[in-house]
Amino acid sequence: MKDSDIAPHTNKMYVKNEAAGDRVNKAEQSLLNKLIRCSLVKNGNQVEVQQADPKSPLFSAKTFEELRLKPELLKGVFTMGFNRPSRIQENALPMMLAEPRQNLIAQSQSGTGKTAAFSLAMLSHVNPENNWTHVSKRSYTPFTLPLKTVSGVFMSACLCSVERGIKRQEQIVIGTPGTVLDWCTKYKLIDPKKITMFVLDEADVMIARQGHREQSIRIQRLLNKSCQMLLFSATFEDSVMTFAERVISQPNIIRLKRVEETLETIKQFYVLCRRKEDKFIALCDLYGCLTIAQAMIFCHTRKMAAWLASRLIEEGHQVSLLSGEMTVEQRAAVIERFRNGNEKVLVTTNVCSRGIDVEQVSLVVNFDLPVDMQGNADNETYLHRIGRTGRFGRRGFAVNMVDSDHSMDIIRQIEKHFDKKITKLDTSNLEEMEEMTI
Numbered sequence: 001m002k003d004s005d006i007a008p009h010t011n012k013m014y015v016k017n018e019a020a021g022d023r024v025n026k027a028e029q030s031l032l033n034k035l036i037r038c039s040l041v042k043n044g045n046q047v048e049v050q051q052a053d054p055k056s057p058l059f060s061a062k063t064f065e066e067l068r069l070k071p072e073l074l075k076g077v078f079t080m081g082f083n084r085p086s087r088i089q090e091n092a093l094p095m096m097l098a099e100p101r102q103n104l105i106a107q108s109q110s111g112t113g114k115t116a117a118f119s120l121a122m123l124s125h126v127n128p129e130n131n132w133t134h135v136s137k138r139s140y141t142p143f144t145l146p147l148k149t150v151s152g153v154f155m156s157a158c159l160c161s162v163e164r165g166i167k168r169q170e171q172i173v174i175g176t177p178g179t180v181l182d183w184c185t186k187y188k189l190i191d192p193k194k195i196t197m198f199v200l201d202e203a204d205v206m207i208a209r210q211g212h213r214e215q216s217i218r219i220q221r222l223l224n225k226s227c228q229m230l231l232f233s234a235t236f237e238d239s240v241m242t243f244a245e246r247v248i249s250q251p252n253i254i255r256l257k258r259v260e261e262t263l264e265t266i267k268q269f270y271v272l273c274r275r276k277e278d279k280f281i282a283l284c285d286l287y288g289c290l291t292i293a294q295a296m297i298f299c300h301t302r303k304m305a306a307w308l309a310s311r312l313i314e315e316g317h318q319v320s321l322l323s324g325e326m327t328v329e330q331r332a333a334v335i336e337r338f339r340n341g342n343e344k345v346l347v348t349t350n351v352c353s354r355g356i357d358v359e360q361v362s363l364v365v366n367f368d369l370p371v372d373m374q375g376n377a378d379n380e381t382y383l384h385r386i387g388r389t390g391r392f393g394r395r396g397f398a399v400n401m402v403d404s405d406h407s408m409d410i411i412r413q414i415e416k417h418f419d420k421k422i423t424k425l426d427t428s429n430l431e432e433m434e435e436m437t438i
Helices: 012-020 026-036 071-079 087-097 114-125 177-186 210-222 238-247 276-289 302-314 328-339 379-386 405-418 430-436
Strands: 047-050 104-107 135-138 172-175 197-200 228-233 252-256 266-272 294-298 319-322 345-348 361-366 396-402
Touching (some): 026 328, 071 114, 114 197, 114 228, 172 177, 328 345, 361 379, 396 405
Parallel strands (some): 104 252, 135 172, 135 197, 266 396
């Protein structure tokens, strides 16, 4: 097939409509990652620490014993199977437990142990003999798991609902910003002046909702200036830092040094097609010629993903389908089945483009190329998609289906952005297919 054989340039209105696609909801993606994590993420990024007081000695803990935790907490940590602090824990916990108390803004992705870190800090500051709230944690959704995963010894209660008129005596309260604000102001169930630690988790997810951002600021204004402030976020976008600076004064800052993800272990190709049926034929040729452990195929819309999954099942492939109309729990179950090898092919939209590590994935196919709302190459999504293969230093393949002049232009934009050539591939040529694996 020649370059001239592909379909003509796609009109702009079609591009913009398609670009809406199956967009990732940050809150749902964060919860999905929590549900499917079975172990700590090994992050290759180095940690950069910026201290509020540069003269203060920098201290990190390589063992939990160095933190001088209460014996009951240390026992709980070891009982849960934590042998040594993760990277975020060894840098953040000494700051969170220091006297005098220090404020902290920390960047840490889901699965790196940050929940256990601030839970240990919460539990360390709690005095069980005082029957009032010491610690308040804000989350974008009521979530009672964090404290239970560390130790139940000092956990009095994690509240997701309250009975009106009854003053809260629990030492630790967890809730959404709106609910906790009501407890402090409308129902007078919590005295904000007695709160000694204020934790904002998943800040990048939470501030995406205008109401949560403003509610958190209102709560912060009710607290004593001596209240310890902790903020955690997976990303340090400008909006996150602007928000953090409004609610936290003189913070220590822990951030991940930016390391560009390498594509050296991933061979990238593109295949010229005319329509979706040609894409499907090329996909079958590709799958028939390669020794593939597992494959992930990305489509732009739910409709296309459903059509492709149905066609592959008709061809006898073991296929699972993942898209945005499914609940988070349903998506987690599908990913778990795929990870366990129950299905060899996962057809998905962007809901699975990031944060999902499956060691056996050797092939990623962009059945539809990722584009932004303007119809240009979405380079970040492309990186996250093809990054599902080539994991853990293994070799992987990424194949892009090109069905128009516009799609070819997207390929050129991606090549320019990553300064890496994407090789043309003829899936009907068996000899060429064999050479690609060398």
